[in-house]
Amino acid sequence: MSEYDVINSRLSRLDTPDKATGRALFIDDISFSNMLYGAILQSPLPHAGIINIDTSAAEKLPGVKAVITAKDVGTVKYGVSPARYDETLFCQDKVRYVGDEIAAVAAVDQATAQEAVSLIKVDYEELPAVLSVEEALAEGAPQLHAEYPGNYTAQVHQEFGDVKAGFEICDLIKSSTFVNKRQDAAFIEPPGCVAVFDLHGALTLYSSTQVPHYVQRTVAMVTGLPVGKVRVLKPYVGGGFGIKASANANELAACFLSMKTGRPVKMNLSREQVFKLCRARHQFLHKMTTGVKKDGTLVSLEHECYLDGGAYSSFGIATVYYAGSLLGGPYKLQNMKYDGYRVYNNKPPCGAQRGHGGVAARAAWEQQLDMIAEELGMDPFDLRLKNMMQAGDVTCNDLNMSSLGMEECLQTVQDGSEWKKKKGRLPKGKGIGMACGFFVSGAGYPIYRSDTYHCTAIVKLAEDGGLAQVYTASAEIGQGSDTAFGMIAAEALGVPLSDVRVMSGDTDMGVDLGAYSSRQTLMTGHAVKEAAEDVKHQVLEVLSKELSVPVQDMSIKKGRVVFHRQEPDFSELRTRYIKEHRGWTDNPKDEPLTFREASRIAYLARGSIVGTGKYKPHELGGKYKGAAVGTSPAYGCSAQVVEVEVDLETGQIRIEKMTDAHDCGLAINKTSVEGQMEGSLSMGLGEAMFEEVKFDARGRVINADLAEYKIPTAVDMPPIETIVVESNEPNGPFGAKEVGEGAIMPTIPAILNAVYDAVGVRIFELPLTPERIYTAVQDYHERQKAS
Amino acid sequence: MLLPKFEYDEPRSIEEACETLRTFGETVKPLAGGTDLMVNMKKGVVRPSRVLSLKKLKTCNRIEKLDATIRIGACTLVAELIQNQVIADTLPALQAGAKALGSPLIRNLATIGGNICSARPAADLPPALLVYGARVVLHSQQGPRTVLLKDFFKGPGQTVLRGDELLTAIELDRPPANSGAGYLNLGIRKVQDIDIINGAAYLALNPRDGTIEKVRVALGAVAPTPIRASLAEQALQGQKPSQDLFVQAGQAAQQDCTPITDFRGGAAYRKAMTSVLVRRVLETALKQIEK
Amino acid sequence: MKRIIHIRVNEQEYELAVEPNLTLADLLRDELGLTGTKKGCEMGDCGSCTVILDGRNVNSCLILAIQANGSSVQTIEGLETEAGLHPLQQAFVEKGAIQCGFCSSGMILSGKTLLDSNPNPGEQEIREAISGNLCRCTGYQKIVEAVADAGSDYQKGQGGE
Structure with missing residues (x-):
């Protein structure tokens, strides 16, 4: 049994009854009277100078209320990281990708807005375009941004330890190259917004x-x-x-249009626009060389990576750092060298997606570790266990594994998948593979350099004490954070979840950096816990005065006041409470003193009972350049086993089963934890097997829909076994840490390793389409025959 | 995604529909399940000024088992092809094709006529229909004409259907005893996919000596239209079915196809898969006979 | 030009004037305020606009409202009864089968059409029945479990109509 009353359980989520019945409101369900509809004009060319923009025909179209271009909104540069603000809302003198924003229109309805956009006449002077890393880095290549020469968004050069010296003592050195493909987030809801500029000069953006x-x-x-x-x-x-984790042009355009017209403006993105405007996962090219001793001890890793970035930075600087830093663990590795390059080109920009920057790197390395294990004659589990870090260990790049249930994860997936019975004993065409991974539990620093708190929280008691209202500016985006914070508040306060109401997602409620880098449970959780404890303390202070019982001799549990020593006579308080509620039929009689009574008395004494909480990470390790990317108060980790069957004649892969164990610290809500694991595995499977945003020679996305861009369906997903491994994270609220992203880390390499086990050929490029598998196997046989 | 403006007609008879087609010509588009037309209209690929809904054409909704033939109304839902007992019993390869088409949601809207008329090279129903020797009934104000399905397709999205004609039914001879057929498709995902290649085969054996008396092999996504693989058929005709024979037929089928490389798959892979697919559908067909 | 249609939505009769180019999804959302029907792709690829039209689950983004003249439509809002949530809705809540919730309406309605004809489906049948409804959050695991669970309730006679 759990020592907790609310958390560490499987309570139903607070938001799901509304979502199951169609009550829950999403952005496109929100409308205002007198609302206008906006639409954006996007560049049809990958690279071109803008000679002239003529909006006169659009402006004359009946029903059009505003047309805006860079002339109207200015050219304030923005982006994700202040170190690379390289975008303006609208292009003024040149466009850099097919989809780059040029103008926006607000009109009385969607059809008029779209027609108006089609009436805007732009004269372009086409420029040569670069559509790949190679083209962008070629001698004399067209330059995208004058400020960032060579088409480099960012370069990273790091070395920890002495890689070269390390290689000298190695018995085996293995090199490989690996490439994934640009992935789209393919969230089912396309982004949208409504901007409302009011008569007080204030702007509200939904x-x-x-x-x-x-x-x-x-x-x-x-x-x-x-x-x-x-x-x-x-x-x-x-x-x-990750893709909705920064401001986008759509939001900014809606704001300007509302400010110009004085009317609410709604702007939705179509699915096709999602593929152009939304900054999803980069294509990474990894070159890795790992050196080990013959007993399997990892010694050195030399790593080079090229990111196919697209036209603007977006998250790109963080991404290129993450692609290197997240290989620091979970294995003991003394020497690591990383050279990373994030490269501009004339395709839509890429940004952050689940497992930010680390997913392809992890896939490349875990596959290489498997190759090493095979060559050393070691079981892949044994190689990893041999090198596994322990809780409290610090990586060569200063990531502190304050808790690490990696060994237990490995043990449970090994047992859960019956690995020992299967590995090496499966018939041809069947395979089993495994891998590990970990991820930050919240970025250690905000995206903009600041000493800000990462989150604040308010817990306020209703005047009758029956309800605790939790206010944060955090973002429930489906992961279940509202429920987690309700549970944390209820636990900390000592009341059932039904007595808590959670409000979130509103900047008026405080500061919260939001839902990215798997940060909210740990960070916002801390702030909520602190605010709830503050409220509890305030109530107990009043009680202490009224009953002459020291605060430390009382607590609140399951909605009742608990007296640790002798129970005092509280009948006078109860009488007062009942007097305040004449006519009520549910007034307390013989039961112990309730929290409701106590908080009413506290309200009478002090007015509103409001508790506040806040959180920012303690001083984290790493003083080197780029140390801000990868350092975190905690790390969640995962081990995974995947079983596959490959049709050797066609190359088709069937994933038969996936077993994942994840250490999330203490699980606040076990069902939600499993849900994050299952979702991670599914997104990883999609990237491994099917997903690739494809372009034509003119830089246009060919498969900008969910028919040709293929995410897994229910039939493509195998049964998933999830095992929640709990450690006690010293830096987490109640010992909790992340689960949203760590679980995707081992998925791709586990699939790669299983496919190798099945077909006997290593594949170094995603996705694992039937054609790619078939061709690789054919090539291998050709080579065998030749030699 | 907005649809452009158009006029809407809902004729109650084939004659009425044909009259509208004749009157408005190329500016009118028949609307059956809408799974293609609606998407293309939203994308702006087609912009009809008039849409002719076939919903009320009751005679086009039935599956009829006649003495020697089966007649499938053009507006029969793909879902109905899966559920219908006549199809399941007599045309299992067509049922398999229907099961492979789109998703349950799409199959509840898409029609057999629509799948034929959209004339996509990778469509799921034509290969099975081709191996059953299907004929399509085309109606105009002059009355009906019947065309062999293998002569119907002209190119991607192109058929012999005239602007004033409506495809109203598909007719198939009831396969004799001693016959069997199969359909298979290969895609990236397990469902809801545009096939990289698909194919069907039909075999009828001579009851006396067990040789192949009648054979049809059809392939999709390996040519501008769904095709009959005549070289594969020649290799099989009159022979005794065997594993080796099916392998040979599969190899012969490679010469029947002219696949292209596009973003969905490479020509070489498609060609290689032709052999595998043909061999496998022949095996399925033979298994059915043996059942 | 607008035309008059008669349509039954969640057991309620409506007489409505619609433009021919209005989709059923937009009719439900914009004219009737039934925003539980979602629009995820508007091309028939994602299933978030799933409704039950005359007993069949379909993408309402691919149907003209005018084509639904004379038809009966059930949306997610039509599943609850006075007794509370439909067994499928209840199972989705209890099993944790809902994360972001954007696919849930369609997913539940596809689950319902399956269970209405087969209250005891196998895992593979469930997966196939919901294969036109894309979900990016759950990996489908808990959705499949929820549909199976609700099926047991159906068999106990708590579900169905």
């Missing part, structure tokens, strides 16, 4: 975002409004996965 706070700051910066005059609210959000 948006399908993961990060109300960052959107608020960006909108304020670009529009010139004070932060206090910009309020950002998110309704329910239909998935984000």
